[in-house]
Amino acid sequence: xxxxxxxxxxxxxxxxxxxxxxxxxxxxxxxxxxxxxxxxxxxxxxxxxxxxxxxxxxxxxxxxxxxxxxxxxxxxxxxxxxxxxxxxxxxxxxxxxxxxxxxxxxxxxxxxxxxxxxxxxxxxxxxxxxxxxxxxxxxxxxxxxxxxxxxxxxxxxxxxxxxxxxxxxxxxxxxxxxxxxxxxxxxxxxxxxxxxxxxxxxxxxxxxxxxxxxxxxxxxxxxxxxxxxxxxxxxxxxxxxxxxxxxxxxxxxxxxxxxxxxxxxxxxxxxxxxxxxxxxxxxxxxxxx
Amino acid sequence: xxxxxxxxxxxxxxxxxxxxxxxxxxxxxxxxxxxxxxxxxxxxxxxxxxxxxxxxxxxxxxxxxxxx
Numbered sequence: 001x002x003x004x005x006x007x008x009x010x011x012x013x014x015x016x017x018x019x020x021x022x023x024x025x026x027x028x029x030x031x032x033x034x035x036x037x038x039x040x041x042x043x044x045x046x047x048x049x050x051x052x053x054x055x056x057x058x059x060x061x062x063x064x065x066x067x068x069x070x071x072x073x074x075x076x077x078x079x080x081x082x083x084x085x086x087x088x089x090x091x092x093x094x095x096x097x098x099x100x101x102x103x104x105x106x107x108x109x110x111x112x113x114x115x116x117x118x119x120x121x122x123x124x125x126x127x128x129x130x131x132x133x134x135x136x137x138x139x140x141x142x143x144x145x146x147x148x149x150x151x152x153x154x155x156x157x158x159x160x161x162x163x164x165x166x167x168x169x170x171x172x173x174x175x176x177x178x179x180x181x182x183x184x185x186x187x188x189x190x191x192x193x194x195x196x197x198x199x200x201x202x203x204x205x206x207x208x209x210x211x212x213x214x215x216x217x218x219x220x221x222x223x224x225x226x227x228x229x230x231x232x233x234x235x236x237x238x239x240x241x242x243x244x245x246x247x248x249x250x251x252x253x254x255x256x257x258x259x260x261x262x263x264x265x266x267x268x269x270x271x272x273x274x275x276x277x278x279x280x281x282x283x284x285x286x287x288x289x
Numbered sequence: 290x291x292x293x294x295x296x297x298x299x300x301x302x303x304x305x306x307x308x309x310x311x312x313x314x315x316x317x318x319x320x321x322x323x324x325x326x327x328x329x330x331x332x333x334x335x336x337x338x339x340x341x342x343x344x345x346x347x348x349x350x351x352x353x354x355x356x357x
Contacts, residue, residue, distance in 0.1 A: 040291060055307045055335045058291055083337070 014232040016157045017181060021080035024118050024157075025065045027232045028076055028239050034067030038095055046089045048128050057083050062092035064099045070240040073111055075103050078118035081160035087125030088166060093135020100142035100152075107149035114150040114243045115143075117173065120157070122188060123164015136165030143172050147251060151175060153242045156182040157230060161213070163188045172253045175242045176224040177235065178215035184223065185213035211274035220278040223252070292351040295329040306336035314341055322348045328355075 016024060026034055038044050040058035049056040061083035065076045077096045079086040088096075099115070106113040124132030143152050151174040156162040161183030162170050170176050170184060178184060187195075189203035202208060211217060219227035226238050262280055266272070295301065300323065304315055318341045332351075336344065 041293070050305070053307055055305050055337050057335050058333070 010229075013229070013234075015230050016232045016235045017159060017179070017230050019232060021061070021063045021078035021118065021120070024232075025063050025076040025078040028116060028236050029065065029067040029069055029074070030071065034065045034076075037064045037066055037099070039063075044091055044095070046091045046128065048090065048131070049084075052127050054084070054127060060089060060091040060095065061086065062095045064095055069114065069116070069243045072243055073106065073113040074116060074243060075099050075113060076116040076118065079121045079166075081120030084125050084127075086119070086121030086160050087128075088121060088123065088132045088135050088139075089125040089128040090131035090135060092125075093132060093139060097135065097138045097142050100139070100146050104142065104146045104149065107146070112150055115146055115152045116239055116243075117152065117154045117169065118157075119154055119162040119166050119170055120160040121162055121164070121166045122160065123166050133165065136168065139166075139169050140172055143169060147172070147174050147247060149247070151242055151245065151247050153177060153239055155235060155239065156184055156215075157235065158182045158215075161185075161188075171223075172251070174248055174251060175226070175245075176218075176252075177226045177228060177238050177242070178218055178224045179228055179230045179235075180210075180215050181230055182215035182218075183210065183213045184215070184218045189213070208274075212272065212277070217274060217277060220281070222281040290335070290347050290351050291331075291333040292348075292355055293331045295331045298329050300328065300330050300332065302332045302334065304334045304336060306334075306338075308336070308338050317341070318344050318348075321345065326352055328352070330355075 014027075016027070019027065022036070043058050044060065045056040045058055046060050057080075061080040063078040063080070065078075066074075068074065077099050079088075079092065096117070103113040103115050124136060146152055153175045154162070154170040154173040155177040156170065157179045158181030163183070163185055164187075167184055167186050176184070189201055189209045192201040193203040215224065215227055218224045225242070228234050228238050266280075302319055306315075322345060332348070334344065339347070
């Protein structure tokens with residue numbers, strides 16, 4: 001057995017994962033510049049949960065903050081994983097869409113405003129199914145409208161991860177930031193096991209799950225732009241750097257042919273080997289872009 | 290949990306919970322809280338199955354935040 005290593009830096013860091021959605025959002029801003037919009041005391045909550053026996057939350061699990069990041073205007077929208085698995089409902093979806101659209105209007109008026117999405121979400125909230133799906137469609141079009149002017153940065157740190165319709169929102173973002181603890185995928189492991197059987201994907205096999213949909217794998221596959229330690233300061237710095245960098249020359253989601261060809265080249269007749277997936281990215285292809 | 294100043298010199302609490310049948314427990318938790326706190330506050334609790342200990346802790350944290 002190897003000797004344990006205690007890193008002072010690691011032990012003294014502020015874990016981003018352990019922060020609440022509100023504190024996660026707050027730690028990204030230049031200190032003191034942030035203010036919350038449509039906060040809990042405005043009581044903009046879901047009208048659908050109580051009638052189904054679920055207690056609503058005063059902010060519907062969605063925190064919107066406006067302020068400056070690295071001296072530049074930005075809006076941060078954070079989803080609270082502990083509330084309904086961070087699920088998107090009518091109200092939380094409308095809060096996110098409205099924040100993106102207001103940022104878009106600011107950009108049109110010449111005020112450069114970036115957006116940061118802190119996605120800890122299983123996707124659409126089942127209790128608000130169709131309204132949640134409609135919200136995801138709106139969110140995606142609002143991201144695509146905004147990213148022409150300013151970067152939209154998605155951050156998933158864990159422990160929930162980013163799944164379902166909101167993985168598509170991450171997919172159309174300008175930049176994706178993940179930690180090793182994060183997971184990013186369309187269907188969650190339980191859903192795949194339920195639909196295709198345990199031979200296809202064993203949802204109780206945590207090392208398999210993280211090896212396939214975990215942050216490290218997604219980064220090596222080229223589906224994320226940064227892999228950062230679970231450290232609030234490091235994540236804030238990464239976000240600041242992407243805000244300063246501005247919009248990328250090409251957005252990942254525009255490379256439809258590239259990703260189609262990669263998917264076509266996968267042998268789905270057998271269980272994928274996590275190591276092989278790393279080589280999904282053909283370095284020659286990347287250079288040609 | 291939301292804690293705001295009350296309009297009159299009394300405290301009021303609204304509890305919304307997804308767990309039925311815990312009225313005596315809620316009363317005990319709130320009685321204990323108000324034995325230590327006499328602020329004129331309007332309190333709203335949205336409970337998703339918190340333990341009595343966790344509820345009391347959240348109440349104390351809200352008071353601490355309001356006094357900061």
